[in-house]
Amino acid sequence: MFQKVLIANRGEIAVRILRACRALGVEAVVVYSQADRDSLAVRLADEAICIGPPDAKRSYLSVPAVISAAIVTGCDAIHPGYGFLSEDETFAEVVRAHGLTFIGPPPQVLDRFASKEATRRLLGGYGLPTIPGSNGMIRDELHALEEAERIGYPVLIKPSAGGGGKGMRMVRSARELDASIKVCRSEAKAAFGDDSLYLEKWLDDTRHVEVQVVVDRFGNGVHLGERDCSVQRRHQKILEEAPTPALSVAARAELADRAIRAVVSAGYENVGTLEFLVDRDGDFYFIEINCRIQVEHPVTEMLTGIDLVATQIRIAAGEPLGFSQADVEVRGHALEMRINAEDVDHDFRPSAGVVERYLAPGGPGVRMDSHLYAGYEVPPYYDSLLGKLVVWGRDRGSAIDRARAALDELVVDGIVTNIPIHRAMLRNEVFLDGKMTTNLLDRVGSAAFVAAAERR
Amino acid sequence: MGTDDREAAERLADHAAIDSLADQLIPALIAKLGASGLGEIEVREGDWKVRLRRPADGTTPPSRKVGDRGTRSGAGAVAPAASSGTAARQQLTPVGPGRQSVLEAVEALAVGAVFETDGAPSTPFDSSHGRDPFRAIATSPAVGFYTPRTGVVPGSRVRTGDPIGAIDVLGVPTEVVAPADGIVGASLVEPGEAVEYGQELVWVELLSAPAGAADPMTPGS
Known part of the structure; x- marks a missing residue:
């Protein structure tokens, strides 16, 4: 078991992880941004460390700040909670490179399941039914129209890197699809830094x-x-x-x-x-x-x-x-x-x-x-x-x-x-x-x- | 009343004396006080008596290290966290450099404390009700291990933005800079010590009072 766990999150989940550590008899350190100085997790923690300003990009999402916090406090593992760095395989990899353990799937596992499209193919191959969809990422408008025709309208345009329903769009016709691809690409690029899109059959009342x-x-x-x-x-x-x-x-x-x-x-x-x-x-x-x-x-x-x-x-x-x-x-x-x-x-x-x-x-x-x-x-x-x-x-x-x-x-x-x-x-x-x-x-x-x- | 009634020659002599204090004695004393951890230093020179005193409310170097929260326990945990939050907020607002002259600063010191002739309380560095107008604090820009810059020692003169140390973040140094023009005072952390973001690292004693600091020449204004 770990000696000391760094809790690299905030809010209710930081408190939840702290309680799990207590139940296991493992020491825990809570990281916090300047905006969370008075948070319950900080108040309840054995130890807490300020890692940056309120802007999450410079605190909870900063890979160097989080890992450095783990090192200076003598932690041997990092719990990322949900959101923030929890599904970032690069972060998991850097955590391991510093001799620490990422509490979650190992980096190579995260990597294998990083792409939604590839995961659907992988698990589809192991017997899970998947929603009829495009064969891989759509290359261009023409490819999208062909694939949508094959799947049958309405179809859902989905960003490969997306999550939480962000950047998705349902289209009912070839005309709507044609008009939406560009918008979805630029939205995906802006939101996730990746403009790969795929199509999925739209299922009503699911x-x-x-x-x-x-x-x-x-x-x-x-x-x-x-x-x-x-x-x-x-x-x-x-x-x-x-x-x-x-x-x-x-x-x-x-x-x-x-x-x-x-x-x-x-x-x-x-x-x-x-x-x-x-x-x-x-x-x-x-x-x-x-x-x-x-x-x-x-x-x-x-x-x-x-x-x-x-x-x-x-x-x-x-x-x-x-x-x-x-x-x-x-x-x-x-x-x-x-x-x-x-x-x-x-x-x-x-x-x-x-x-x-x-x-x-x-x-x-x-x-x-x-x-x-x-x-x-x-x-x-x-x-x-x-x-x-x-x-x-x-x-x-x-x-x-x-x-x-x-x-x-x-x-x-x-x-x-x-x-x-x-x-x-x-x-x-x-x-x-x-x-x-x-x-x-x-x-x-x-x-x-x-x-x-x-x-x- | 006051300074206007004094003879011009007398004022000139005072100013000459103040100039020499400003150039030599005061910086040395400030650095000494900052570095020593003493509460008060007094020096007599001819008709002048110079006494520097720290406020009594705990501007002695805070000893909290990263991880000291572990010493908290039980029901007492909540209140100290709140007060440390207040202290921590103060460290995030380093006092900016003032634009008044050294002379004015020393005059301020003079009225407040330097010319003290009796046992009347003097609190030139009183920060019990807020920030210390005579001191800025360099804070940590990152989480990591602190190393002071070679050659920067208590007594060193620094200008705003001068590098005075570095934080090692996963092997990459991030500069710690002087928050104001002044003289390096006590270090609040040891070389190689782990520090958190925003942690107070080094005092910089200001050579000039910042704009907006209480002006002791005009009490009640």
């Missing part, structure tokens, strides 16, 4: 279902079931739950089983998530793999009792997994609501400011992962996630009841939050029936969605 996998260095792999992340706003997940209401028990087992077999065969290592789209017929298509811990990992922890972050650290330290598929028991139902500093009434614009009052909900099956405290000033420089309210119940109905009660207990004063969208969701019939698709919010608009729920 669910987003993902499978959590853990694989150790020795090729022992288990899946920890799936999560349903269909509640999204503009491709950003808002509420996640497990098990998915979209699939039968048998279909869930098949999905998870095929996912774990494919990634183990492809040589994956450490924790990871395979994302799938599930269509109206219950057919599933692999879309991408996330080679890191995910925001919504607590949903799975609630169902299985397995500490995913601690497992991630143990695997990176070279330990065997220590449990088999037969040891994994999935119990009950869990929901996670992402509490964001966003103004639902103003197109979800981010808010910042001082949290005047903060009260986390409690009770059986309730977990709040957050970096908030009363008096904390939410800095304007980073993402808007304030915390995750996670609830567990014996079944979906009781989990939703607990979610409503917990949401009513939650107090975050002084800053605008997206709590209204969760209140509305927990009263929405489509959601209550478990029939939500990824376009549930965008189809009517989030503001209208909230207003409709308030009238009920």
Whole structure:
């Protein structure tokens, strides 16, 4: 096991990783930018080190600053959390070159799964169904038109280097496609520094279902079931739950089983998530793999009792997994609501400011992962996630009841939050029936969605 | 009242004395005080008595090293973090170089402390309510290991932007520069010590009070 871990992230996930380190008896050092000097992670940490100014490019995204921080504090491993440097294979490589361990897949594994398009081909070869799409990157307009004709409209134009739904565009005709390629290229270039695009068949009314996998260095792999992340706003997940209401028990087992077999065969290592789209017929298509811990990992922890972050650290330290598929028991139902500093009434614009009052909900099956405290000033420089309210119940109905009660207990004063969208969701019939698709919010608009729920 | 009533010759003599203090004695004393860690230094020379005193509120070199947060524990952890945050913010705003003359600075010192004749409290370096107007601090531009520049020692005169040391970041040096014109004082970190971004490294005693510093010639203004 490691002696000392550098936590190269901020916000709730820095606190979460710190807790995992404590549980493992490993010392931890929290890095922070000047904007996060008073953050909860810094306050709770045994040791903290300022690595740069508020601008993430010069702090949390600065490879030299993060690695130098690990060296000067005597750390032997770096946990990147999610976002920032978590899926940067160059960073992982430089970490290793300095004699440190990157807590995540080894650099050569990250490299193998770096391109979404290549990953789809790789895992497709190991038996995962993929969405019909272009054969490789599109070379030019003519190639794109030919490929789109073959796939059938509507098609989705996707940047190879993208993530979180950024830079994607759906087109319904050859004319729209022709008009959009150039725009998408320049957007992809600006956002990701890479203008490679590919096409995918557009699937209507899909669910987003993902499978959590853990694989150790020795090729022992288990899946920890799936999560349903269909509640999204503009491709950003808002509420996640497990098990998915979209699939039968048998279909869930098949999905998870095929996912774990494919990634183990492809040589994956450490924790990871395979994302799938599930269509109206219950057919599933692999879309991408996330080679890191995910925001919504607590949903799975609630169902299985397995500490995913601690497992991630143990695997990176070279330990065997220590449990088999037969040891994994999935119990009950869990929901996670992402509490964001966003103004639902103003197109979800981010808010910042001082949290005047903060009260986390409690009770059986309730977990709040957050970096908030009363008096904390939410800095304007980073993402808007304030915390995750996670609830567990014996079944979906009781989990939703607990979610409503917990949401009513939650107090975050002084800053605008997206709590209204969760209140509305927990009263929405489509959601209550478990029939939500990824376009549930965008189809009517989030503001209208909230207003409709308030009238009920 | 005050200086206007004095004889011109008397004022000239004072100024000559102040000039010589400014050129020789004061810089040496400032450097000595900065480097020694002493709270107060007093020198008598003829009719003049020069006393330099540090503020009492802890501008002695902070001993916190990277990693010292590990000594915090339990419920006490929260409050010290908040106060260290305040201290840390101060270190991020090095006092800029003033544009007043050396003479004016010494005059300020003179009224505030140099001509002290009794036991009245004098606080020329009082920073208890904010920044120290007579001192700038060079802070670390990066996370890494600190090395002072060869030849830059307490007492060295430096100008704004002069390199006074370097931070080794993964083998690549990043320059530490003087934040103001002045005289190098005490170093707050040892050569080779690990430092964090923004950490206070070296005091630079200003030769001139910065614009906007309280003017002791006109109390209450």
